[in-house]
Amino acid sequence: MSFVFKNFGYKLTAILMALTTWYLIQGREVLEINRKLLITVITPDGYGIKQRNTHIRDITLSGPRVLISQFDDQPIPAIVKLNDATTGRRRVRLTRDNIDQLISNQIKLIIHEPYINIKFGKINTKKVSIKEVLRGSPKKGFFVKSVSIEPEFATLSGLNSNLKNIKEALTDTIDISGMDKNEVLEVGLVNPGVKTGNIFPQKVSVKISIDKSKVNKVFKSIPVEILSADYLSKVEPNTVSVVLQGLSKTLDFIEKDDIKASIDLRNVQPGQYRLEVQAKIPPDTVLIETKPKKIQVVVDKRRVR
Numbered sequence: 001m002s003f004v005f006k007n008f009g010y011k012l013t014a015i016l017m018a019l020t021t022w023y024l025i026q027g028r029e030v031l032e033i034n035r036k037l038l039i040t041v042i043t044p045d046g047y048g049i050k051q052r053n054t055h056i057r058d059i060t061l062s063g064p065r066v067l068i069s070q071f072d073d074q075p076i077p078a079i080v081k082l083n084d085a086t087t088g089r090r091r092v093r094l095t096r097d098n099i100d101q102l103i104s105n106q107i108k109l110i111i112h113e114p115y116i117n118i119k120f121g122k123i124n125t126k127k128v129s130i131k132e133v134l135r136g137s138p139k140k141g142f143f144v145k146s147v148s149i150e151p152e153f154a155t156l157s158g159l160n161s162n163l164k165n166i167k168e169a170l171t172d173t174i175d176i177s178g179m180d181k182n183e184v185l186e187v188g189l190v191n192p193g194v195k196t197g198n199i200f201p202q203k204v205s206v207k208i209s210i211d212k213s214k215v216n217k218v219f220k221s222i223p224v225e226i227l228s229a230d231y232l233s234k235v236e237p238n239t240v241s242v243v244l245q246g247l248s249k250t251l252d253f254i255e256k257d258d259i260k261a262s263i264d265l266r267n268v269q270p271g272q273y274r275l276e277v278q279a280k281i282p283p284d285t286v287l288i289e290t291k292p293k294k295i296q297v298v299v300d301k302r303r304v305r
Contacts, residue, residue: 029064029065030062030063030064030065031062031063031064031065031068031069032060032061032062032068033060033061033062033068033071034058034059034060034061035058035059035060035061035071035073035075035076036056036057036058036059036075036076037056037057037058037059037075037076037078037094037099037111038054038055038056038075038076038077038078039054039055039056039057039078039079039080039094039098039116040053040054040077040078040079040080041053041054041055041080041082041116041118042079042080042081042082043082043120044082044083044084046122046123047082047087047120047121047122047123048120048121048122048123048158048159049118049119049120049121049159050119050121050159050161050162051117051118051119055116056075057094057111057112057113057114057116058112058113059076059109059110059111059112060109060110060112061107061108061109061110062107062108063104063106063107063108064106067104067106067107068107071101076099076101077099077100077101078094078098078099079098079100080092080094080098080116082118082120086120087120087121087122088119088120088121089117089118089119089120090117090118090119090120091115091116091117091118092115092116092117092118093114093115094111094114094115094116095111095114096109119159119161121159121160121161122159123157123158123159124157124158124159124160124163125155125156125157126155126156126157126158126163126166127153127154127155127156128153128154128156128166128167128168128169128192129152129153129154129167129168129169130149130151130152130153130154130168130169130170130171130189130204131168131169131170131171132147132149132170132171132174132187132206133170133171133172133173133174133190134147134173134174134176135173135174135175135176135177136175136176136177136178137176137177138176138177138178138179138180138210139178139179139180141212141213142179142180142210142211142212142213143210143211143212143213143214144176144208144209144210145209145210145211146209147206147207147208147209148206148207148209149171149204149205149206149207150204150205150207151201151204154169154189154199154200154201154204155199155200156169156192156198156199157198157199157200158198166192168192169189169190169192169199170189170190170192171187171188171189171190171204171206172187172188172189172190174187174206174208176208179208179210180210181210182207182208182209182210183207183208183210184205184206184207184208185205185206185208186203186204186205186206187203187204187205187206188202188203189201189202189203189204212247213247214245214246214247214286215245215246215247215248215251216243216244216245216288217243217244217245217246217251217254218241218242218243219241219242219243219244219254219256219259220239220241221239221241221256222239222240222241222242222256222259222260222261222279223238223239223261224237224238224239224240224261224262224263224277224295225260225261225262225263226262226263226265227262227263227264227265227266228264228265228266229265229266229268229299229304230265230266230267230268230303230304231265231268231269231270231299231300231301231302231303231304232299232300232302232303232304233265233268233297233298233299233300234297234298235263235295235296235297235298236295236296236298237292237295239261240261240277240290240291240292240295241290241291242259242261242279242281242287242289242290242291243287243288243289243290243291244259244281244282244285244286244287244288245285245286245287245288246284246285246286247284250282250284250285251285254282254285258281258282259279259280259281259282260279260280261277261278261279261280261290262277262278262279262280263275263277263278263295263297264278265297265299268297268299269299270299270300270301271299272296272297272298272299273296273297273299274294274295274296274297275294275295275297276293276294277290277292277293277294277295
């Protein structure tokens with residue numbers, strides 16, 4: 001133990017001098033690294049660029065190890081500020097002044113492809129309609145009766161060159177799989193173009209009306225009745241087919257006798273005519289058509305007794 005503490009002050013001084021020498025040598029050692037430069041373009045208020053606002057460039061940094069070691073593997077941020085409002089195409093050269101992190105002039109910087117091309121212009125607005133995007137199908141036996149969106153229009157902002165071809169804004173995809181009742185949903189809007197500025201509103205209210213599926217059914221050989229004739233008359237053909245729409249369970253219980261087809265000849269004088277057939281149908285059904293729609297009518301000169 002006496003050996004350890006013998007001339008201890010000289011030994012401690014020697015160790016400190018060695019560490020200092022090692023630190024100075026390490027600090028002066030030149031180190032070179034390659035990194036990515038993440039460039040953000042900032043425009044004055046009310047102006048924008050046609051391309052994306054961020055760009056990537058490869059850079060090489062070299063300098064003393066002690067300074068270079070501060071950079072990790074992440075991209076190094078850089079900022080390009082367009083301070084004046086002169087619009088048009090610009091070619092901007094990148095320098096170390098764009099990189100706040102390069103605080104020491106002892107670091108040598110090489111920017112590979114040091115120029116970025118920018119198309120600079122004034123921001124405008126455009127009003128477009130909003131269209132829903134649906135995926136899937138309602139529950140079996142149901143269908144989408146209607147879709148309404150509130151508000152109906154969105155306002156886009158961006159350069160004219162970005163806005164001119166945009167006709168509508170789309171909602172996020174709405175999954176209607178298995179729906180069997182009306183729904184009101186808050187849905188986001190998809191920006192119609194990645195190069196467009198902002199979209200307002202960012203969310204809309206979508207009302208989806210779901211109804212039971214309806215089917216068509218044909219009822220054949222329905223007799224045509226002549227109503228209110230002052231003269232003897234006949235029709236050709238004397239039967240028609242009637243197409244009704246409704247729920248399956250409703251149409252299944254309808255008989256031919258529940259449907260009335262007629263021609264009204266009130267105040268019709270003798271002669272030949274093509275007149276439209278009128279149909280009286282059961283409740284909860286919709287008349288789609290009569291076949292034929294018009295029939296031949298012959299009104300005699302002899303009066304009805």
